[in-house]
């Protein structure tokens with residue numbers, strides 16, 4: 001906020017006070033205690049941290065006027081943010097995968113937006129791996145800020161994946177303070193992005209990783225230590241207690257989309273919400289003389305200003321028009337919204353797979369791979385890319401009835417078509433017969449699940465030679481929509 005001013009402001013005031021002191025010493029008119037108070041007031045530096053996480057490509061906002069341009073405008077207008085001011089802008093990760101405007105260009109547009117918003121660092125989220133390690137390495141280069149994870153290491157060597165542009169920590173000089181910022185990634189990363197992509201990496205236990213990196217951090221002689229993480233609040237609260245001795249001033253969360261600001265022991269813990277719809281803020285009052293935090297405040301805020309920063313708005317508009325040509329392709333029309341979690345939309349997606357491969361008995365996808373709803377109005381390719389944004393392909397497998405039953409009944413409630421349960425027994429739609437434990441079935445499954453994502457490793461264990469159709473998991477739905485040829489007078493009906 002503006003009342004905190006900038007470091008140069010502090011310096012100027014400090015010099016003025018010094019001059020006053022020199023004068024008053026000669027005349028001896030001002031009491032020592034009031035002079036002391038004035039010095040202490042000047043020598044405390046207030047650092048403001050603005051924190052978001054799980055942005056997921058939502059630069060346009062979850063609704064009109066709540067996107068990246070508005071958030072950045074709000075930071076300037078309401079928090080007094082300036083590029084060289086006493087601010088840190090930090091993210092808890094999962095920046096890229098989401099609406100077509102970001103997914104279609106594999107996150108490149110989001111990096112540009114976050115550069116323009118002056119982010120200082122982002123944690124590495126599980127979804128930062130969605131487009132592969134090569135793309136990740138390109139994106140970390142494009143970013144004007146570092147991507148951080150102190151608990152991601154290469155299997156085998158145990159070294160940090162610096163080749164990917166992932167650093168364990170960074171040190172930032174801000175408002176006259178040296179602030180060390182350490183990153184953490186969720187230990188769930190191994191199964192919450194394409195498992196084969198992250199197979200060369202290990203995501204180590206958090207407290208252990210922090211203790212391991214701390215000697216290197218300390219060498220940089222930081223005034224403050226901050227941890228930004230793609231770790232949910234329930235785990236972070238425990239971690240804050242476990243590492244209370246490490247003198248961490250602030251921790252930021254991610255992965256669970258939580259909007260929260262609280263204090264655990266001496267550590268502020270923030271969660272910024274999701275999709276740029278909100279942010280969390282910490283103001284850390286640091287006393288230079290005693291080299292200690294002497295006060296703090298922590299709050300959460302909605303992105304509600306409704307005005308846009310022009311520079312960020314221009315970048316968003318440019319990316320929108322770049323992708324508009326291909327993504328604007330009209331695929332149909334819906335007279336109503338179809339909810340992302342609704343049974344009708346889910347069924348339509350997997351049913352389209354069975355039309356795509358009529359020899360398949362069953363189609364299975366994960367509910368988490370369906371990311372947004374279909375809104376009333378024109379449906380274009382962009383809306384389907386936003387709904388099914390991952391680079392997952394469809395794998396055709398041969399698995400036994402026993403494995404199939406395990407997938408459906410113990411595998412975290414997947415979305416499936418081709419089977420119905422009648423009186424406690426599974427019936428295969430294609431044959432009309434009961435599912436045989438030892439029978440073999442042609443099952444289509446998305447590559448994330450086939451890879452062992454979300455704990456579905458049993459499919460590849462049974463059939464390690466699954467055939468990759470190379471068709472993106474959204475492709476059958478796109479083809480099906482085109483074929484339906486819906487319009488305003490003949491809108492889409494899902495039943």
Ligand SMILES: [Zn+2]
Pocket residue numbers: 094125126127230254255256
């Ligand atoms: Zn995540």
